[in-house]
Amino acid sequence: MAIVYALVARGKTVLSEYTNTSGNFPTVTRVLLAKIPPSATRQSYIYDSHVFHYVVSGSLTYLCMSDSQNQHRLPFAFLSKVEEVFTSKYGSQALTAIAFSMNEEFSPVLKKEMEFYNNNPEADAVTKVKGQIEDVKNVMVENIEKVLERGEKIELLVDKTDRLNQQAFKFEKQSKRLKNVMWWKKVKMWLAIAFIVAVIIFAITAMACGGLTFHNCKSNN
Template sequence: MPILYSCVAREKNILVDHTSSNEGSFSQVASSALHNISTSSDYKTIYEADQYLFFVYVKSGVTYLCAAEKDYSRTKAYDHLLDIIEKTESYTDKTDSQDSEFTQQQREEITKIMTNSSGKPVNTKLTKLQDDVDELQGIMIHNVEQILKRGDKLDDLMEKSDLLELQAQTFAKTTKKVHKKYWYKNARYKVLLGVIIGIVVVTVLVIIIVVAT
């Protein structure tokens, strides 16, 4: 099966793309995937959508992406992207990082490269192993970057957790103090009541004795 879709993108913007099949909305899926792709370092990774695989190669801040069916050779897919990179790096270098489009001539030339490029037929076990390592590295880099982005949120959560723990400790101490205060107060009331009852009983006994005598 051939490569079904290819594109070159900078940040979240697709600079140029080419579709050789009407089977799926590859451009929409690619646009969505670009929001989750970091371009701060060079790496490879793979996204899965429906019955297709989207192969990603990030190099020098530019994202090169192609789509193929799941049984397509990973080696050939990345060779396809490497072929595009080698033949278009001069264009991407000349394109200002603030620009969102190539010139029309550049677009036509890159589209022609995408159409004719099929990747070099390299399919050795060593290359396959290297692809797997590069893919894993790309996934790890992406995950670490996501964790770093969540770092501030985690710090805030830890601070809130520490504050709640401190408030809980303060509440416990206050509860103990209140409990002791009311315990002593209740004890005094009980002693006072006992004294009063004792006085009443003694008074009654004295009256009974006096009356009896």
């Protein structure tokens, strides 16, 4: 599972967004934002192999898109964290802010949290500790066509090349990390061997010279 896109909006006004790949997500999400009822709280919409998850809190909508239909807990944990940080940072400013006025400052936060929930094994553990599992079980999951008007269509385009490149980069990064770990293990092993050899040489020399004071060797000199 990977979260590939996220935004914070007030109604249809997007205040900040971030994606780690290429696609027409802004076009699709603008359609979705216009369809989300003010009374909604949290929901997921499936589109082919991708899922749009959103949380509505007050007049603000926190939305993300993931590439898996089988994982809902982490996307909603991600959205909860984004809501927490955004509310703490901006408070009532978001109620009157113009479109993208927070983007320069907040998109790096979206990127940081996205990378954490995508790559850090601890993310799932944090979610479980916060007791968000039961909440997600009650989230309604529907096909995106249910929110579209008759005859209305949207086409989601995702650049899979970017995703493959990111996965390749991640694999390369993990390989380098493993290589460094193995190198340090070898260094530690050779240092341990060198230390043992030095101790053996010292012990043999000490025995030959009459003890730790080396008095036999000193008297010969």
